[in-house]
Amino acid sequence: MPHFPHTRLVFGDGQVLAVSGQHFHVLNVHTGEVIHSTTNLDKDALEKLNNTGPIRCAAVDSTFSHAITTGDDKKLKVWQVRDELKLLSERDLPKKPTEIGFTRDGQTIVVSDKFGDVFSYPLHPDPTPVSSTSQPGASKRGSLTAHENPSNGTLILGHASMLTSYLLTADEQYIITADRDEHIRVSWFPKGYVIERYCLSHEKFVSALHIPSFKSSVLVSGGGDPMLKVWDWMSGKLVSEIMAFDAVEPYIKVKAPKWRKPWHVGDGGEEDDASESKPKGKGRRRGKGKKGAEEAREHSADVEQQQEGTSKPAEPSADVEMAESRADTPATLQLANEDSEDQRLVFAVQRIQSVDRGEHGQFVLFSAVGASAVFYAHLPADGEKAPASSVRAVDLGKPVIDFTVGHDGCVWVLMDAEWGTNAGSVVGDARRVQILAWQDATLSEAPGNESPLVSALNTKMLVPATPAELKTLDLYSPLVSLPKNVDPEHDPLIRDTLSEVAAVASIDGEGKQLTQRELGRLKKKKALLAKIQEQEQQKQRSREGTTEVEADSGREVKRARSESAVEGAPEAGGGTNTGAETRDVEMGAS
Numbered sequence: 001m002p003h004f005p006h007t008r009l010v011f012g013d014g015q016v017l018a019v020s021g022q023h024f025h026v027l028n029v030h031t032g033e034v035i036h037s038t039t040n041l042d043k044d045a046l047e048k049l050n051n052t053g054p055i056r057c058a059a060v061d062s063t064f065s066h067a068i069t070t071g072d073d074k075k076l077k078v079w080q081v082r083d084e085l086k087l088l089s090e091r092d093l094p095k096k097p098t099e100i101g102f103t104r105d106g107q108t109i110v111v112s113d114k115f116g117d118v119f120s121y122p123l124h125p126d127p128t129p130v131s132s133t134s135q136p137g138a139s140k141r142g143s144l145t146a147h148e149n150p151s152n153g154t155l156i157l158g159h160a161s162m163l164t165s166y167l168l169t170a171d172e173q174y175i176i177t178a179d180r181d182e183h184i185r186v187s188w189f190p191k192g193y194v195i196e197r198y199c200l201s202h203e204k205f206v207s208a209l210h211i212p213s214f215k216s217s218v219l220v221s222g223g224g225d226p227m228l229k230v231w232d233w234m235s236g237k238l239v240s241e242i243m244a245f246d247a248v249e250p251y252i253k254v255k256a257p258k259w260r261k262p263w264h265v266g267d268g269g270e271e272d273d274a275s276e277s278k279p280k281g282k283g284r285r286r287g288k289g290k291k292g293a294e295e296a297r298e299h300s301a302d303v304e305q306q307q308e309g310t311s312k313p314a315e316p317s318a319d320v321e322m323a324e325s326r327a328d329t330p331a332t333l334q335l336a337n338e339d340s341e342d343q344r345l346v347f348a349v350q351r352i353q354s355v356d357r358g359e360h361g362q363f364v365l366f367s368a369v370g371a372s373a374v375f376y377a378h379l380p381a382d383g384e385k386a387p388a389s390s391v392r393a394v395d396l397g398k399p400v401i402d403f404t405v406g407h408d409g410c411v412w413v414l415m416d417a418e419w420g421t422n423a424g425s426v427v428g429d430a431r432r433v434q435i436l437a438w439q440d441a442t443l444s445e446a447p448g449n450e451s452p453l454v455s456a457l458n459t460k461m462l463v464p465a466t467p468a469e470l471k472t473l474d475l476y477s478p479l480v481s482l483p484k485n486v487d488p489e490h491d492p493l494i495r496d497t498l499s500e501v502a503a504v505a506s507i508d509g510e511g512k513q514l515t516q517r518e519l520g521r522l523k524k525k526k527a528l529l530a531k532i533q534e535q536e537q538q539k540q541r542s543r544e545g546t547t548e549v550e551a552d553s554g555r556e557v558k559r560a561r562s563e564s565a566v567e568g569a570p571e572a573g574g575g576t577n578t579g580a581e582t583r584d585v586e587m588g589a590s
Contacts, residue, residue: 157192254370
């Protein structure tokens with residue numbers, strides 16, 4: 001039976017927290033003994049936890065007293081992990097989170113989300129939280145221009161795009177945030193409305209940030225660009241680069257699919273199933289309120305992240321249709337194959353860390369989504385551009401999910417052991433966790449130095465998973481959600497309309513009888529779709545015809561000049577007097 005891979009390791013003082021699916025375990029670092037595990041909760045708590053979906057973000061405070069977890073259910077859970085495992089609180093988040101963490105004192109939780117906002121929450125929630133919009137005198141306009149926070153969180157700052165990562169500086173005076181629109185912003189903390197600096201040089205999304213502990217004035221960033229960028233973040237100056245893509249490309253095992261045609265169109269030119277039908281009747285009408293509009297906007301943003309990730313193919317005949325065409329399901333990612341024409345390679349930096357090896361140098365380590373290696377290179381000096389040949393790789397054979405640098409400098413790597421296997425097949429002694437150790441300035445596997453903790457993580461701490469649950473885990477979704485596409489086919493208005501039309505059409509195709517109301521709605525949606533498509537075609541023809549119109553206008557001007565010259569030329573016979581009269585008139589006019 002397949003098992004969930006470990007997706008996150010968080011080290012503390014003698015303990016480590018390991019995340020597996022919707023569960024987490026707390027183990028002793030030295031002995032591998034299990035201290036706590038959510039798999040040992042009582043039946044009711046376990047059943048509730050199993051229905052929440054996988055954990056996407058996790059963190060622990062500096063004393064390893066409390067842990068926080070979040071997932072797609074948009075619940076911020078605070079756990080006690082020191083003496084006993086206990087769920088202390090559960091709060092609703094306004095949007096799906098992308099990063100969570102504690103402040104230094106462990107009393108404040110900072111959360112970034114897909115809406116582009118960063119909120120802070122107290123460790124222990126107010127027993128009687130009051131929404132800001134429900135307070136007397138609260139502005140209705142304010143509740144419409146900024147989404148509400150159901151748990152009374154404090155807004156730190158906001159971006160106009162999905163936030164991908166954030167980090168607090170060592171002194172917690174600044175918060176550095178990155179988004180999908182190539183921006184890195186340095187703001188005051190907690191007064192995030194004061195922007196200190198921008199670090200602008202990326203041309204694609206930024207997905208990872210890191211400040212080395214041994215050089216706090218330096219920021220290393222990476223994303224979709226073919227290099228890592230090294231900044232003096234306080235001045236916003238780009239000081240050096242590490243060319244990474246050429247070194248990473250040979251190790252990328254997972255690639256995103258291409259599209260043969262618009263996602264809503266099937267092989268026969270008809271629309272495919274794109275989404276489930278929406279509630280009908282009065283229930284649907286009630287959903288049109290402010291709350292319903294917020295939920296619809298977030299769902300549209302999530303769908304956009306899935307759909308915008310697909311690039312418009314240069315040669316449509318060489319592409320194939322995606323196996324999954326539904327907008328609410330993860331895109332099907334495929335094994336990398338150099339001979340296959342139905343895939344596209346997406347480079348996305350997943351995590352960046354650093355290690356100071358003393359006399360052997362200072363190193364930057366990073367991983368890429370879907371790549372089977374951990375990469376490292378010397379931290380370049382100011383003004384230096386490190387070539388791809390300077391980047392070294394430790395190939396582990398399986399896609400790397402995440403990695404963590406331990407207190408001793410060893411690198412703990414989490415791998416997708418189920419990758420490349422058939423659904424339901426048994427994975428034998430596949431390694432899920434591997435330690436990489438340093439030998440002077442070289443990083444390599446340490447097979448003879450397997451600790452009890454590694455053994456426990458690879459054998460005992462395994463959480464069973466069904467193929468459907470593994471699909472929901474969707475480890476490689478950044479390959480689809482991070483790259484942007486400005487193709488008109490991905491316009492939200494067009495996409496939402498197509499989704500509704502395709503949903504009703506699919507019901508009709510299954511032989512189910514549609515009501516008169518459903519048929520009427522389907523007719524209106526198809527008419528709107530045809531109108532939208534006609535407008536797009538007119539725009540395209542207008543753009544294509546601009547040069548032709550200009551050329552035709554030029555020809556008309558030339559033709560008019562030619563005809564005037566012919567009419568003004570002297571004709572045979574009696575044409576001489578006419579030409580003379582014309583010349584006389586012109587001379588008189590002058």
